[in-house]
Amino acid sequence: MKILVTGYTGQLGFDVVREGLDRGFAMVGVGSKDLNITDECSVYQYVKEINPDAIIHCAAYTAVDKAEDDKENCWNVNVDGTRYLANAAKEIKAKFMHISTDYVFDGLGEAPFVETDKPNPVxxxxxxxxxxxxxxxSLLSEYFIVRISWVFGLNGNNFIKTMLRLAETRDELNVVGDQIGSPTNTVDLSRLLLDMIQTDKYGIYHATNEGFCSWAEFAQEIFHLAEITVTVNSITTEEYPTRAVRPKNSRMSKQKLIDKGFCPLPSWQDSLGRYLNAIIHEVK
Ligand SMILES: NC(=O)c1ccc[n+]([C@@H]2O[C@H](COP(=O)([O-])OP(=O)(O)OC[C@H]3O[C@@H](n4cnc5c(N)ncnc54)[C@H](OP(=O)(O)O)[C@@H]3O)[C@@H](O)[C@H]2O)c1
Incomplete structure (x- = not known):
């Protein structure tokens, strides 16, 4: 199976390519320098030339706060880029997997969102x-849309790396404690995405590590497992204003994964432990 992966230079795409290579697939990973997905002609030409059996579309404009003041670029990458790729996939009859986010929901209430809940982004x-x-x-009759959340991978920046960096110079940190979600390790996610793409169990899915926590609880567990002494003060969203509004409830139900016969991801604590070990080995 030949799979084209966008976002290869980011967190998730990098691990998807690595997992695919481990399984013996022909993986073609691209960053924006290899293929700018906002360039319609380039997208068609490139996809036709590579002629993959599947496209896993991990590329996105992911700077959540910056997007509020850089709307055109964000739209071009996330909306137009996806349109061009989906159209190209249709043309060559490749399977298409689009990676989406918990941020499509408004975060109201406390119940986990299910795949059929209506998005209402804030x-x-x-x-x-x-x-x-x-x-x-609208373009494809068969597709995978996989909503993920609070991603951490070795390749790129994320909350864990930020916490570890801040802990080098501070012994006390204020972290938001009223946004609840599921941290998700890109290594675990990549296994699931490659399991999925080999099936025809199309549809919308939620896929994250198991369990829910706040950012403050996530930070506490990072320092606990990394054996770093830092006091984490849990603060409210209102006490930590950001340019973009974020959903408070990012809980997503993963029941559909089980119903469809996919293996659920391990707990976020288990994943975090493995990630921290990998970081330590990388530094050594
Ligand atoms: N990070 C999270 O917490 C999170 C949460 C929920 C959902 N998601 C979704 O998960 C997916 C993967 O996220 P991630 O954290 O792995 O992303 P990331 O690390 O921020 O990487 C973004 C990737 O998109 C590529 N990209 C940006 N603009 C592009 C363009 N014009 N043409 C081609 N490629 C372009 C970047 O390429 P270059 O670096 O080469 O420019 C990079 O490879 C995205 O769809 C994101 O929306 C992420």
Whole structure:
């Protein structure tokens, strides 16, 4: 199976390519320098030339706060880029997997969102990701849309790396404690995505590590497992204003994964432990 992966230079795409290579697939990973997905002609030409059996579309404009003031670029990448790729996939009859986000939901209530809940994004990034979902659904009769959340991978920046960096100079940190979600390790996610793409169990899925926590609880567990003494003060969203509004409830139900026969991801604590070990080995 030949798989084209966008976002190869980011967190998730990098691990998807690595997992695919481990399984013996022909993986073609691209960053924006290899293929700028906002360039319609390039997308068609490139996809036709590579002629993959499947496209796993991990590329996105992911700067959630910056997007509020950089709307055009965010739209071009997340909406138009997805449209061009989905159209190209249709043309060559390749399977198409679009990676989406918990930020398509408004985060109201406390119940986990299910795949059939209606999205209602509260920020511009989430809005563009929802538009992209709708485009994929309108262009293709068969597709995978996989909503993920709070991603951490070795390749790129994420919350864990930020916490570890801040802990080098501070012994006390204020971290938001009223946004609840599921941290998700890109290594675990990549296994699931490659399991999925080999099936014809199309549809919308939620896929994250198991369990829920707040950012403050996530930070506490990072320092606990890394054996770093830092006091984490849990603060409210209102006490930590950001440019973009974020959903408070990012809980997503993964029951559909089980119903469809896919293996659920391990707990976020288990994943975090493995990730920290990998970081330590990387530093050594
Ligand atoms: N990070 C999270 O917490 C999170 C949460 C929920 C959902 N998601 C979704 O998960 C997916 C993967 O996220 P991630 O954290 O792995 O992303 P990331 O690390 O921020 O990487 C983004 C990737 O998109 C590529 N990209 C950006 N603009 C592009 C363009 N014009 N043409 C081609 N490629 C372009 C980047 O390429 P270059 O670096 O080469 O420019 C990079 O490879 C995205 O769809 C994101 O929306 C992420």
């Amino acid at each position: 920020g511009y990034y989430g809005r563009t990701k929802y538009e992209a979902e709708k485009i994929v659904q």
